[in-house]
Amino acid sequence: MKGPQVDQLVFECMFPKPKSTEPQNFQQLLQRNLVPEVRLETQAFYGHLSSQEAKYPGLDYSYQPHRVRLSRYTWHRRLFRAFDNLGLTKSEIASLTKWEGTRWAKERFEREQGIVIRDTTSDGIEDWVPPELRIPLAPHAQRADIEEMEDIQGDGETEENDNENDMEEDGEESDAEITSVGVELNERLRAAVAQREAGNTTIPIDEEWEQWLKDAVEAGSLPYLPSDLSPNANIPGTRPA
Template sequence: MKGRPVDQLVFEHIFPKSRPSDPIHFQAFLQQCLIPEVRQEVRAFYGHINTPEAKYPGLDYCHPTHRIRLSRWPWHRRLFRAFDDLGLTPNEIAGLTKWEGTKWAKERYERDHGVTIRDTTADGFADWVEPEDRAATRQREPTPARSERRRDAMAEMADSESEGELESVGADLNDRLRARVNLRILSGDPNVPLDEEWEQWLKHIIETGGLSSLAQQIAGVPDTVEILVGTRRPVMPGLLQRDDATAPPSSAGLLRSTVTRSIQEPRRTFSDLHLPSGEGGSTTAADMSRQRAAPEPRA
């Protein structure tokens, strides 16, 4: 005995108690509810219907992913619920779903026109590889290919670093200081300023007590310490290499002697640093301490 048609079973399950506003049969339900939702889904997924793939998306009502997409729409949710409740087989579902946008419509178009509509949904996504198989896949990859990819990555990194490379101000400052030192030596005037901005910075470092911490930071870099104390090629040739006994006093000589003492001696509360002063010479911190401790003369 032949059973009842599948479309009639599905319709009665969706509309158990039909109302005047409900469709009168499955074909009316299809035209009023399902096909409009299919068109909305196609426009939402592709954004247009200008290509054969968008016109014939090939929605498979047995495919889990397609069912998830179509379940966003209310009438399709009720349709899939009826499929599950009735226990329909994939063949029964495929025999029922023969309308616009379905897999049946796509296959018929390809057969009639002798073409194949390629599915571009997965374009741009790599094939899935299980996590336990990824290490084995990398090991099987030819060594030249890995080396070529590594070289490309290093070249790209070098290009990005060169683009953002900053030019150091040390060379320009060194040239200015050398020129001023030579001018001071040739003119015989020890009051010729070296570089006002640099001397202000050095004076601020000395007065605020930051020279000791600066020396401790420099002590962690041996090359920098040796450059500052003149054991290697100095940063300012002609400024740190000349004899301190014959050269006029300058802030550079003060920096050299102070850095050397700060590295070799432990830090203490009072030091014998010569604070830079104007034309009246220099006064040490020890002299100032002795002056404060001396008794005032009686009248």
């Protein structure tokens, strides 16, 4: 006499007394809950469903890393709890898990198409080597690497400091140049104004300044110059334009 099927045992363990809103058998549970969760996990893991590997991820419900991934989803978490409570063997689990995304689906596709879908999950990850079998890095090589990094860092700091010093010196020179020119011009203008106030109205204010003002106006550098400051204005004591 045959005992209950594995899917029936699992369903009864998950739903001792199913409500009207819950699946009424394992097939309904599979279509409504388990397969959609498989698709969600595949999309989250691969980022797409376009490659053969994403279409046939080969999820093994007895393989712990795959169980950890699928256990993020409610119905798979309850499914694995039922597996453990029933004490199902790997063979019994394999005989039950024959749906989209499982190891069974991948192996059937490979067999029918005569191909092997390469698993790219571990690409870029080096093979594990026990610590006692690892080849240690030579001490002098480690020192050379450290010294090289220190030299690079030191050169970068020196160059940065030199640039800052150059900028400070340039700023100081520019400020000094502007200050010296302004002081000299101011002194000449003050002296000319003092002589004009003393009665010598024929003395020009400052020939260099007048020439600069005339050139600036003609070049259009001072478009909003007031009429009384124009080189052509009739100012007593200035040179004719």
